[in-house]
Amino acid sequence: MxxxxxxxxxxxxxxxxxxxxxxxxxxxxxxxxxxxxxxxQVLWQLPPAVGLTDRTAELTLLERHRAQAAREGHSCLAAVSGLGGVGKTALALAWLHTLRADFPGGQLYADLGAQSPHGPAEPAEVLSRFLRALGVPPQAVPSGIAERAALYRSLTAELRIVVLLDDAATAAQVRPLLPGGPSVTLVTSRQRLSGLTLEGCHQVHLQPLGLEAAVELLADTLADGRVADQPDDARTLAGLCAGLPLAVRVVGARLAARPHRPITTMVRALTEERRRLDELAIDGDLSVRGVLDLSYEGLPSAAARLYRLLGLHPGREFGSAVARAVLAGSGALEPRPGPEPAPCPEPADAPELLDVLHDGNLLIDVGEDRYRFHDLVRLHAAAKACEEETPAERTAALRRIAEHYLATAARVEQITDPGRDGLPRTFGPGPVVTEELGEGAEAALDWLERELDNLTAVIRRARTAGLGPVGWQLADAMWPLFPRRKHYDHWRAVHAEGLAAAQEAGDTAAECRMLTSGGLGELGAGRFDRALEMFERAARIFAARGDALGEARTLNYRGLAHQRAGRPARAAELFARAAVELPACGDVRAGGLARLNAADVALATGLFDRAAADADAARTTLLAADDPYNAARATLLLGRVLLRRGAPEPAADRLSEALAVLRGVAAGYETARALASLAEAAEQLGRPDLARRRYREALDLYLSVDRPEPAAAVRARLALLGDGAPD
Known part of the structure; x- marks a missing residue:
């Protein structure tokens, strides 16, 4: 037997x-x-829940998805993704623990170990653990993963259970672990597990906390009143943690261990960017750097290199063209002269690598093919670049980024100001990536405006990295944006950096360009004396160099400063000299601009005949010089002269002609002036409805280019016409 x-x-x-x-x-x-x-026995495997701050919206989404699944009679599957340390597991536990009464079949938990040094857990091993927990004897657990998964689904088919699959690596790792029956399964991952969408998964992406929520979390962590007593320091500290709950908890724990230490001591420790990641750690326990290191170490080598090179980008956000630029080649430190960069074959893998970083929650998608780092991730990426790239490689990558912006800005310049005499452009011998700009001048200027913060940051960084010539060339190439859309703060900052770089390099030609272009920004912002000082300084440098043309060009600029400062006679004298000396030195176009400036002074002082003659001569010269923008400004001035003479119909013809050109070159301020003048013509012609429409459009444009004084004048005209415009 x-x-x-x-x-x-x-x-x-x-x-x-x-x-x-x-x-x-x-x-x-x-x-x-x-x-x-x-x-x-009924299994309750979930770890204890921890305190949760300001995740009401995410909890509501998860509960709404569960309720919908219940109404439709199927199981609920959701995935919470986000940056390491953002609180994915805390959110999962906070929600799932609330479901205990509704799911009496129990709770299963598995750490899938995506960030484990031993590699992610094998689904077959996790299934074996689940089956044993469900009462299957070890010797009865099937050997194959398919048989284990089938038995698991069978055993859970009638159970109302909750399953937490924490720190998943891929959708493929998760699929065999999905139970049968009326269950709730929640997956957490640093990756966006879009593949689970086929299983009806609801995706929840967890963002860092807002500032107020981060302060609340800091207060909960300290629990000793210091946040209430030192609210400003607490807000600053929370801001330095950039909303990452792990970072807030780490600094809170460090402060909690030192109950007599003020919050400001930790603020000082974190303020220096180079030390911030080191300070966000507790010895022998958690650290933000360690969490980010795990994500970084899981990247393919090509994605890891893109990650650390993008960490060198000086601005807060960037487009995919920047990724193509840093991957375009090794670059070189010796520039080569030339107006055009070497053509660049587009790196085919840049979009795929960006997707890897985005899916790993190391990059944030901010729309329209643009990305940014979380502040602490940016510091981590830059630190990795310092650790793993040589100084020459880092400089070469920064040069490729800067030359990408320079080459694209130079294309904008060609589209919007083809006749402008810019500084020579120099590019390294390697390929340079440019960006698509769209059609026409408006789209080209839109690119400059969108990238304004990045361009300013690149110019600042270029000077400190020994790439000063790229910085002042970029400042010069940005010129078309400033007269049209103003941005006076950036105008001043860009040219101040360019001027410092030119002076450090001893390049007097670049120094003079930065003085004159920057002086015009000072002039537009109402700092007339500062502008005049810069123009006169440039004149002295030109004279010392024996550059008669450069010195003659400053006559125009100095005249503008005196005109704006309320000294029309001195301005007229300087413009008259410039109108003679500039053509004699070979710059006929600048001579035309001098005649245009002289016409403006004559109009302001009531010398209508002289104004009309100078404006007409300027228009002829500027059209011949292929400068439609400034020719349209001359046409606009002729229309304004006709208005002052009480001839609204011919004035409207001239003004409409100017308006069509100015709209085409995206000149917001001058377009507003043309519209306001057309509104005045409509008033003179007894057409108040048309006048109101023109004034309203002019007001919107003046406000968009930050010109409050003419905007106030337009509001006054609208009020007289019975149309009170809002402030």
Whole structure:
């Protein structure tokens, strides 16, 4: 006789499960007792919940998805993704613990170990653990993953259970672990597990906390009143943690261990960017750097290199063209002269690598093919660049970034100001990536405006990195934006950096360009004396160099400063000299601009005949010089002269002609002036409705280019016409 306690026996009549006896002849009394199968206890495997701050919206989304799944009669599957340390597991536990009463079948938990040094957990191993927890004896666990998954689904088919799959690596790792029946499964991952969408997964992406929520979390972590007593320092500290809950908890724990230390000491420690990641750590325990290191170490080598090179980008956000630029080639430190950069074959893998970083929550998608780093991730990426790239490689990458912006800005300049005499452009011998600008001058200027913060940051960084010539060339190439859309703060900052770089390099030609272009920004912002000082300084440098043309050009600029400062006679004198000396030195176009400036002074002083003559001469010269923008300004001035003479119909013709050109070159301020003048013509013609429409459009444009004084004048005209415009 052979006895089997727990197993199966294969015979011709099938498979026998459980206790069995096989015997030939039986003699005597035999008693066979089988123990009743063990009934597994209900499993409550979830780790304890921790405090949660300001995640109401995410909890609402998860609960809404669960309720919808219940109404439709199927299981609920959701995935929470986000940056390491952002609080994914805390959110998962906070929600799932609230479901205990509704899911009496129990809770299963598995750490899938995506960031484990030993590699992610094998689904077959996790299934084995789940099956044993559900009461399957170890020797009865099937050997194959497909059989284990089938048995798991069978055992959970009638159970109302909750499953937390924490720190998943891929959708493929998760699929075999999905239970059957009326269950709730929540997956957390640093990756965006879009592949689970096929299983009806609801995706929740967790962002860092807002400032107020981060302060609240800091207060909960300290729990000693220091946040209430030092609110400003607490807000500053929370801001330095950039909303990352792990970072807030780390600094809170460090302060909690030092109850007599003010918050400001931690603020000082974190203020220096180079030390911030080191300070966001508790010895022997958690650190922000360690969490980010795990994400970084899981990247493919090409994505890891893009990550650290993008960490060198000086601005807060960037387009995919920047990724193509840093991957375009090794670059070189010796520039080569030339107006055009070497063409660049587009790196085919840049979009794919950006997707890897985005799916790993190391990059934030901010729309329109643009990305940014979380502040602490940016510091981590830059630190990795310092650790793993040589100084020459880092400089070469920064040069490729700067030359990308320079080459694209130079294209904008060609589109919007083709006749402008800019500084020479120099590019390294490697390929340079430019960006698509769209059609026309408006789109080109839109690119400059969108990238304004980045361009300013690149110019600042270029000077400190020994790439000063790229910085002042970029400042010069940005010129078309400033007269049209103003941005006076950036105008001043860009040219101040360019001027410093030119002076450090001893390049007097670049120094003079930065002085004159920057002086015009000072002039537009109302700092007339500062502008005049810069123009006169440039004049002295030109004179010392024996550059008669450069010195003559400053006559125009100095005249503008005197005109704006209320000294029209001195301005007229300088413009008259410039109108003669500039053509004599070979710059006919600048001579035309001098005549245009002289016309403006004459109009302001009531010398209408002289104004008309100068404006007409300027228009002819500027059209011949292929400068439609400034020719349109001359046409606008002719229309304004006609208005002053009480001839609104011919004035409207001239003004409409100017308006069409100015709209085409995206000149916001001059377009507003043309519209305001057309509104005045409509008033003179007895057409108040048309005047109101023109004034309203002019007002919007003046406000968009930050010109409050003419905007106030337009509001006054609208008020007189019975149309009170809002402030």
């Amino acid at each position: 052979r006895g089997h306690d727990q197993g199966s026996h294969n015979e011709v009549n099938g498979v026998v499960h459980g206790p069995s006896v096989q015997a030939g002849t039986v003699h005597g009394g035999i008693h066979i007792r089988a123990a009743a199968p063990a009934v597994p």
